[in-house]
Amino acid sequence: MTAESPLPRRRRVGRRKAVAAVLAAVLVLATCAALIASGVLWPNRLFASGYSTRGVDVSSYQGTIDWPALASENIDFAIIKSTEGSSAVDSRFAENWSAAGDTDLLVGAYHFMSFDSEGATQAQNVIDTVPDAPGSLPVTVDVEFYGDYFELPPTQTRVRDILDPLLAELEDHYGSPPIIYATPEAYDRYIRDAYPDNPIWIRSVAVPPQMSDGRDWTFWQYSHRDRLRGYDGEETFIDMNVFTGSLDELTALAIG
Template sequence: MKNRGIQVLAAAAVAALLLLVLFFLVKTKRLQVNRLIVSPRDTVGVDLSEYQAEVDMDTLAGQGVSFIYMKATEGSGYTDSRFSQNWENAERSGIPAGAYHFFSFDSPGKMQAENYIRTVGSLDGKLIPAVDVEYYADKRSNPPDSAELAKELRDFLDALEAEYHVKPMIYCPREIYEKYIAPYFDEYPRWIRSVYYPAQFEAGSRWVIWQYCDTGRLDGYVGGEKNIDLNVLRRGIDLRSLTVGEDDGSGK
């Protein structure tokens, strides 16, 4: 009995050690479980900004990229320096494209919406607008008030919905979703970030697009940032349901 007890303890210790090693490999991205889950039959896309500099859309498409979201604006006055060229190149290549806005906690939502609408213009035939809501600078240690952020984000979303007649999609990590999005905006299409674990662990099936990797490497861009974010469309959803003028934009 004593020997058996020692064996059980030893087995438990080995199992715990293996779990710690697995956790370390996942958290340091040496083991990227998500890449094993996403299959060639999935609809894969990328999101990019000026950090990728000049982008060859045809080269990306040739590597299986089926859609692109590109940064257009940030706050009430900033425009991504590569947006116009990326937008034109995507139009020329025929790859489905959408434009996203990086939401500032320091600017009125209506002014941010005006910046986006002025910069992007018509979205007919394009993917629905998206807004990126995440902590930046010191905002994690000095977070905005939930009700105040909800008001400004509501103003932003309402303005875009009035302009484009679709519900914008909200991109956010889990910490933002739980504190700011779920209590106020759970009816909006959700673009989740979960680069360590499968989307089902983060959100079940309540997502439209999943950013599953932020260390992707592809040919077709020459910026100082060598990595590119990889995304996948939830199975059962067609890109046409996320296209302005094709559907209600809900992706549901």
């Protein structure tokens, strides 16, 4: 038998190394994907760590909240879902509002804006539900797509016909311009280059926010995959946010 040429052997070794490298890369990517999906790893946490004032937003999906336990989780503020549209009220709002108010957290409420009812009736739903409590954060109006509106977004004219009177009536009642929460898509379509007096709360859970009109954000929702102590609802994760300034500046915003 003749001796085997060394060149083919080197090629086979090279192929095995290449295959091993690809498999290792796939394993690393799969592991990272699993850690991100479970909330263990979240790249935005690194960027958000540069902001010292942190908080959560919650709704009935977090179930019963042990507010002293949650407040001890290195957070400074909590924004609680109150209402939706012209008639819906979060089933745990009153309980959450009262219990959160007994902690040292700065507390606010948010309203999920409907594209299907008028701004005046939505404002009345908020006013009937959210107390005008001294020292609470300005009311937030949440502007984002839902249901069929992901595929068929309403026109800017339609949304602003709802949003403008909603913001105006809430400001008139509570004495401060409401915060506007928006996803990047909703911001670009409906908020961009408008509402200069309203603090912006932007959702950007994959990367740090880049406002398309160069505006500065006031709040940034950087994660929807965190886990903290103090709640037991069907939603195991909790949304995490940072405020752009210091705790004293956030307190000043609450005082108005």
